Amino acid sequence: MNTTRRETQAPSVTTDREIVISRVIDAPRELVFEAFTDVRHLSQWWGPEGFTTTTRSFEFRTGSEWDFVMHGPDGTDYSEWITWTEIVPPERIAMLHGEYRGDPNAFESVLTFEPDGEATRIEMLTVFPTPELRDEAIEKHGAIEGGQQTLGNLAAYVAEIVRAGIVRKGAED
Structure with a gap:
């Protein structure tokens, strides 16, 4: 299930500048979180359908950065930059995301x-x-x-990891 707004919380002061997307992923929270912590995972699923990602540099710790290029299905390259502002394993990741370090239009x-039973709600x-930048992004x-x-790509990626883990375990018996 996907949602694009918070359905159970009172509106915040930033509501006119927000996008909220959620999804239940059929995998343990630790695995879903881990998919964000290692560039070898991120490069397998990050971005919308048809996009690929090339990492220039990556370090997953508070204050560090991920500098990468997303390659669109039409051949367009999009320079991207993320700095991790908070990491609370396996509960929360906060980041600042722009086209480059110091981007005045970067978003948080x-x-x-x-946990959602055996699954994870992300x-x-x-x-x-600004509201205008949010509207332009949409x-x-x-x-x-x-x-x-x-998030669909993430769900498919971790589902494959779960399936591969079950196959490996079964093969060892």
């Missing part, structure tokens, strides 16, 4: 990972500097659909 994202809250760049596709 907070990902939360909540919520991605993105807050843009209308020009398809941010809601792209975010839903990205």
Whole structure:
């Protein structure tokens, strides 16, 4: 199930600048969280459908950065930059995301990972500097659909890891 807004919370002061996307992923929270901690995982699923990612540099710790290029299905390259502002394993990741370090249009994202039985509910809250930048991200760049596709790619990736783990375990018996 995907949602694009917080359904159970009172509106925040940033509501007109937010995009909220959530999804239940059929995998343990620790595995879903781990998919964000290692570049070899991120490069397998990050981005909307049809995109690939090339990492220039990556270090997953608070204050460090991920510098990468997303390659669109039409051949367009998009320079991207993320700095990790908070990491609370396996519960929360906060980041600042722009096209480059110091980007005045960079947006903040907070990902939360909540157990949902044997699955994980991930919520991605993105807050843009202005309502206009949020609207542009939605209308020009398809941010809601792209975010839903990205979480779908994550779900498919961790499902494959879970399946491979079961096969390996069964093969060892």
